[in-house]
Amino acid sequence: MITNLVILFLSTIVAFWISAICGGGASLILIPLLNFMLPSSVIPFSLTIGTFTSSVSRIVVFKRHINWKIFLWFVPFSIPAVLLGGYLIKYIEPSYLQLIVAFFLIGNIPQLFGSKNADLRSENKYSKSFLAIIGFLSGFISGITGAIGLLFNRFYLRMGLSKEEIIATRAANEVFLHLVKLIIYIILGLYSKAALGLGLAIAIATIVSSVTVKFILPYVSDKLFKKIGYGAMVVSGAVLLVGSSRKIVDQDSLLISLAHSPNKTELTLSWRETNLVLEYSKAHGLEFERSIHWTGLPLQLRQKYFTLSKNHSSIHIEKVMQFRKGASYEFYAHKEGVLTRID
Numbered sequence: 001m002i003t004n005l006v007i008l009f010l011s012t013i014v015a016f017w018i019s020a021i022c023g024g025g026a027s028l029i030l031i032p033l034l035n036f037m038l039p040s041s042v043i044p045f046s047l048t049i050g051t052f053t054s055s056v057s058r059i060v061v062f063k064r065h066i067n068w069k070i071f072l073w074f075v076p077f078s079i080p081a082v083l084l085g086g087y088l089i090k091y092i093e094p095s096y097l098q099l100i101v102a103f104f105l106i107g108n109i110p111q112l113f114g115s116k117n118a119d120l121r122s123e124n125k126y127s128k129s130f131l132a133i134i135g136f137l138s139g140f141i142s143g144i145t146g147a148i149g150l151l152f153n154r155f156y157l158r159m160g161l162s163k164e165e166i167i168a169t170r171a172a173n174e175v176f177l178h179l180v181k182l183i184i185y186i187i188l189g190l191y192s193k194a195a196l197g198l199g200l201a202i203a204i205a206t207i208v209s210s211v212t213v214k215f216i217l218p219y220v221s222d223k224l225f226k227k228i229g230y231g232a233m234v235v236s237g238a239v240l241l242v243g244s245s246r247k248i249v250d251q252d253s254l255l256i257s258l259a260h261s262p263n264k265t266e267l268t269l270s271w272r273e274t275n276l277v278l279e280y281s282k283a284h285g286l287e288f289e290r291s292i293h294w295t296g297l298p299l300q301l302r303q304k305y306f307t308l309s310k311n312h313s314s315i316h317i318e319k320v321m322q323f324r325k326g327a328s329y330e331f332y333a334h335k336e337g338v339l340t341r342i343d
Contacts, residue, residue, distance in 0.1 A: 004037055005201050012205035013212075016054055020167055020213040021220055022153065022229035026206075027051055029236050031098065032243040034198065040094045040247065042195040044144070045185045050202030052178035055171040057210035062168035067161060073131035074173045078139030082177050085143020086184030095251070097144055098244040105237025108154065112230040135173070142177055143184070153229050163217060163225050277318070288321045289330070301329055308333050308342065 011033055012026070019026035027047045034043045059066075134155055156166045185191055220228070248254055255270040264281040277289040294305045294317060308315050308331060316332040331342040 009201050009205045012202045013209045016206050016209035017213050018232055022232045032239045035243045038195055041190055042192050045191040046195045046199035048178050048181045049199030050206050053203035054206035055175035057207050058167055058171035061214055062164050065164040065168035066172045067165050067169040070169050071172050073128050074135035075176055077132045077135035078177055081136040081139030082143040082180050085140040089144050095244045095247045102237045102241035105233045108230050108233045112234055139177055157226055157229055289318045292317050292319050
């Protein structure tokens with residue numbers, strides 16, 4: 001446990017240095033580490049303790065650089081969105097949202113290798129309505145995952161803001177989000193002693209990072225600032241993709257298999273209690289099969305299911321679909337360790 005805390009503490013200091021230099025993203029860098037230490041449902045609580053502390057300390061250090069126009073259109077729409085996201089966290093598996101975020105982050109590879117002229121052309125003065133939309137999306141995703149920094153980094157980088165303005169404005173925009181999220185997570189019971197302990201470790205590390213980063217920032221050019229920002233997004237996306245994919249495979253029993261014989265090739269995707277099968281045989285051509293509950297059977301076949309159920313310990317049903325043909329159904333009946341297929 002002590003080793004984990006030391007690794008997390010040092011990683012947090014470095015992550016928030018990178019966060020300050022590139023304009024955000026420490027949370028998404030830390031999520032893969034926390035995935036090995038905590039359940040997905042309480043990771044947002046730990047992250048939010050740290051990010052709230054970081055935002056407060058950055059506001060103190062960079063308060064003269066806050067862009068109030070962005071702040072006034074971002075915050076009013078982000079707060080109700082974070083309430084919605086915090087409420088839905090009990091119904092949405094964070095690992096799947098993390099997977100989507102990972103692909104979005106990896107999609108920044110073209111910006112990482114873009115030219116200097118392309119970076120200059122990409123700077124935009126977004127409308128007030130667009131700022132409101134970004135605020136809402138930031139709040140919603142933050143409420144579920146506990147992290148939004150790198151995900152919306154491209155928005156800040158294209159606003160034509162200076163390094164100090166990005167750091168200050170982002171901190172001002174997000175400090176209220178983090179406070180609201182903490183209250184929501186506590187009310188919903190989405191926390192634990194372990195999550196609190198790791199969150200406090202992150203918080204202390206963020207203060208150290210905020211105090212020391214002001215001595216690093218003057219040595220970073222604007223061009224390098226953007227390159228680091230896009231690079232952090234791509235690297236974090238790749239790491240997050242691996243971590244979230246592994247967690248989905250473990251928790252939902254995700255399995256992909258390929259079986260081949262002289263007369264038949266079968267590709268199977270198993271997820272939770274559902275099997276999806278794509279099968280090609282010389283006799284029947286291409287078929288798509290999926291597991292269904294007995295309530296998905298046509299009325300005329302339900303009586304067949306009830307009859308089989310009386311004499312077998314369990315019945316597995318698959319719906320078979322073929323191109324230009326109607327659906328058919330296969331029954332797999334288990335009795336005393338013997339599996340019998342009944343068409």
